[in-house]
Amino acid sequence: MTQTSPAQLTLGDKTITLPVSKGTLGPDVLDIRKLYAETDAFTYDPGFTSTASCESKITFIDGDAGVLLHRGYPIGQLAEKSSFLEVCYLLLHGELPQAAEYEQFETTITRHTMLHEQFDRFFSGFRRDAHPMAVMTGAVGALSAFYHDSLDIHDLRQREISAHRLIAKMPTIAARAFKYSVGQPFVHPLNKLSYTENFLRMCFAVPAEEYVVNPVVAKAMDRIFILHADHEQNASTSTVRLAGSSGANPFACIAAGIACLWGPSHGGANEEALNMLKEIGTPERVKEFVAGVKDRKYRLMGFGHRVYKNYDPRATVMKQSADEVLAAVGDPNDPLFQVAKELEQVALSDDFFISRKLYPNVDFYSGITLSAMGFPTTMFTVLFALARTVGWIAQWKEMIEDPSQKIGRPRQLYTGATQRDYVPISSRG
Numbered sequence: 528m529t530q531t532s533p534a535q536l537t538l539g540d541k542t543i544t545l546p547v548s549k550g551t552l553g554p555d556v557l558d559i560r561k562l563y564a565e566t567d568a569f570t571y572d573p574g575f576t577s578t579a580s581c582e583s584k585i586t587f588i589d590g591d592a593g594v595l596l597h598r599g600y601p602i603g604q605l606a607e608k609s610s611f612l613e614v615c616y617l618l619l620h621g622e623l624p625q626a627a628e629y630e631q632f633e634t635t636i637t638r639h640t641m642l643h644e645q646f647d648r649f650f651s652g653f654r655r656d657a658h659p660m661a662v663m664t665g666a667v668g669a670l671s672a673f674y675h676d677s678l679d680i681h682d683l684r685q686r687e688i689s690a691h692r693l694i695a696k697m698p699t700i701a702a703r704a705f706k707y708s709v710g711q712p713f714v715h716p717l718n719k720l721s722y723t724e725n726f727l728r729m730c731f732a733v734p735a736e737e738y739v740v741n742p743v744v745a746k747a748m749d750r751i752f753i754l755h756a757d758h759e760q761n762a763s764t765s766t767v768r769l770a771g772s773s774g775a776n777p778f779a780c781i782a783a784g785i786a787c788l789w790g791p792s793h794g795g796a797n798e799e800a801l802n803m804l805k806e807i808g809t810p811e812r813v814k815e816f817v818a819g820v821k822d823r824k825y826r827l828m829g830f831g832h833r834v835y836k837n838y839d840p841r842a843t844v845m846k847q848s849a850d851e852v853l854a855a856v857g858d859p860n861d862p863l864f865q866v867a868k869e870l871e872q873v874a875l876s877d878d879f880f881i882s883r884k885l886y887p888n889v890d891f892y893s894g895i896t897l898s899a900m901g902f903p904t905t906m907f908t909v910l911f912a913l914a915r916t917v918g919w920i921a922q923w924k925e926m927i928e929d930p931s932q933k934i935g936r937p938r939q940l941y942t943g944a945t946q947r948d949y950v951p952i953s954s955r956g
């Protein structure tokens with residue numbers, strides 16, 4: 528970052544100078560680290576709408592222009608030309624890999640896909656109808672009980688091993704969470720398959736017959752993983768960073784991120800969006816539903832975003848994937864896809880949404896595609912968590928390796944009771 532002309536702040540009878548820093552892209556930042564010491568005042572920004580929590584080189588979003596870059600590469604180009612595992616390398620290392628680097632990375636990840644035999648017993652403690660996100664939150668947190676040899680966060684090599692283990696094992700754990708929920712036997716990873724083919728086979732293969740991965744589905748799944756890989760300082764990534772700032776081990780931090788992602792305002796929106804489309808049912812009922820949204824009866828799930836005040840570039844790619852997958856394995860005239868397209872068209876021509884800059888986000892079309900692939904709605908956020916693990920761990924690594932890093936400890940605006948003395952119960956009321 529570079530310094531630009533400082534800002535002056537006058538508070539009561541004090542005037543202080545605040546340094547202003549400029550990044551390579553995006554808004555400048557006012558450095559307020561000395562504000563409290565010099566003015567005895569805090570800034571106030573619930574929801575962090577105007578707060579940069581860190582310096583990062585990983586992902587850039589221009590919400591007004593609908594731009595998303597990973598290490599400078601546009602999401603549309605990565606989705607079209609790259610692979611999820613190559614994007615993992617890019618997010619972790621900052622550059623696209625040379626052929627030999629990629630081959631070594633792919634081999635490393637492939638060799639870490641298995642789970643400790645004892646780990647499988649963990650699943651049997653859950654009810655079969657447990658939400659798979661509950662299973663993921665518990666199972667991923669439990670990984671730290673199995674990998675004591677890579678918990679020293681100050682050791683570069685151990686940080687790398689933890690990152691590789693998490694990226695490699697998330698598909699195996701996610702597939703087991705799915706198999707457990709449908710009462711089918713677990714399927715072990717098969718190293719000769721690609722990362723995404725392996726995941727699909729672990730989800731949908733059964734011992735009774737050969738399973739051949741559909742290449743159209745594998746390509747769409749890999750692209751969906753790319754679209755969900757990282758997204759700047761969103762709620763779950765900020766959760767991972769805050770948990771990591773205390774020195775917690777990476778497995779515990781990722782489990783915290785999974786828990787946060789589960790919320791319907793965040794990663795849980797893909798499940799809610801499909802449930803919403805099912806509730807609407809037909810294109811003819813869209814107008815009635817939109818009227819209910821405008822009357823504040825409910826929100827349009829999969830629409831709106833804290834940062835994007837334009838079309839989420841990931842939603843564009845997701846919509847194309849829906850077309851491809853429905854043509855390959857689903858119903859090209861899938862009624863829910865027709866409802867979604869009608870809903871988008873009605874919303875984007877209605878001033879309620881236009882004035883609030885509400886557009887489809889990554890979650891609006893993803894459910895239709897995942898459902899056509901054979902996933903139940905309860906697995907949608909699990910797939911989001913699987914893909915986002917690389918973004919979480921890349922951001923966690925960046926924070927740990929930042930020499931200015933310290934434990935995150937926000938303050939507050941206190942509006943509670945002033946000091947008062949205890950009153951015995953016999954004297955109250």
Ligand code: SDX
Nearest residue numbers: 758761792793794796826827828829830831832833883888
């Ligand atoms: C993700 O941060 C990330 O990057 C997240 C994510 C990632 O990759 O990590 O992109 C993934 O979480 C995508 C978002 C998924 N969530 C949803 O689709 C749930 C529905 N969307 C919203 O609840 C909402 O849009 C948020 C939570 C996403 C953003 O909300 P904000 O920025 O806090 O905005 P807001 O709630 O203050 O809304 C501003 C106005 C309000 O109207 P007024 O009170 O000003 O009149 O817009 C309205 C809101 O009522 N509004 C909506 C709406 N979203 C906002 N009205 C109807 N439907 C919606 N979806």
